[in-house]
Amino acid sequence: MSRTLPLFPLNTVVFPGMTVPLHIFEERYRALVRELLEVRDPAQRVFGTVAIREGFEVGESHGAQSLFRVGCVLQLTEVESNDDGSFDVVAVGRGRLRLSSIVTDRPYPAGEVELLGDDHDDVVAPELVERARSLFERYRVQLSHLHGEEVLTGSLPRDPAYLSWTLAATTLLPMPDRQSLLEADDTHLRLAMITRLLRDEMRAMDVVPSLPAVDVARTGWSPN
Structure with a gap:
């Protein structure tokens, strides 16, 4: 299943089940958090993260090429607003995604992603x-x-x-x-x-x- 998700690239790999604390200070990511907070159902306050490849920076010159393709869907679970307009948030990994393309028509990074199924029914020795x-x-x-x-x-x-x-x-x-x-x-x-x-x-x-x-x-x- 494919959908468009906000993206928050990180310099680390996030796995389903991980809790990730983030300090949000860049305006583009502040806009991402503000938009997520407008979603009434907390379970739908989700965004994606993919790891940034070593040796690259995320930007117009590299775009999706600077990102790994497989990442994680994160649910925003805690938000604290600061006086300077920044946020301290906690997100929890909910599942995997595969990034297919970058979306450029939003005030924050976003991507077209495929949501990958879980493997809890796998038979393991x-x-x-x-x-x-x-x-x-x-x-x-x-x-x-x-x-x-x-x-x-x-x-x-x-x-x-x-x-x-x-x-x-x-x-x-x-x-x-x-x-x-x-x-x-x-x-x-x-x-x-x-x-x-x-x-x-x-x-x-x-x-x-x-x-x-x-x-x-x-x-x-x-x-x-």
């Missing part, structure tokens, strides 16, 4: 699910040891699809790997990719006893 869970538990223990305090805390969901998105969002990975996980077409493939990436990360930490180069993202994950 139980042993793959448990392998991914076990590897992540070992990974965060090892990471906490290197960091000197407990990190990546919290319980993991039982649902395989939610689990795959949780692990994708919280494992400390570079943008290309995170984007590949977002683009994975089903839960089984995503969990298989995560198990490989977790093994690679733990081997790297064994060889170089220091924190991964990627900082913990300033985002959270929520199944709500």
Whole structure:
């Protein structure tokens, strides 16, 4: 299903279930928030985000070429207006999208997108699910040891699809790997990719006893 959505490109990959705090200060994005607040049904206050490719800037010279094609649909859930006209908002990832073209007739960035279906009905081998869970538990223990305090805390969901998105969002990975996980077409493939990436990360930490180069993202994950 195709539709036009406001776009808020980010320098990170957002996954379904993630909570994303944003400080809105540019006028074009203030206009986006103001328009969303005019939507009476809070569940319909949605916009899209796609990651900005490294080495490019979003602008007239690059346009859609500076953006990854697969991104996430976000629902605006919290808004705080500031005296200077800016907003502090929180949005939650609701699903995936594929960007087909940029729309230029609005006061804010927008795009024609295809909404991608979820994969909660996928059949996933139980042993793959448990392998991914076990590897992540070992990974965060090892990471906490290197960091000197407990990190990546919290319980993991039982649902395989939610689990795959949780692990994708919280494992400390570079943008290309995170984007590949977002683009994975089903839960089984995503969990298989995560198990490989977790093994690679733990081997790297064994060889170089220091924190991964990627900082913990300033985002959270929520199944709500």
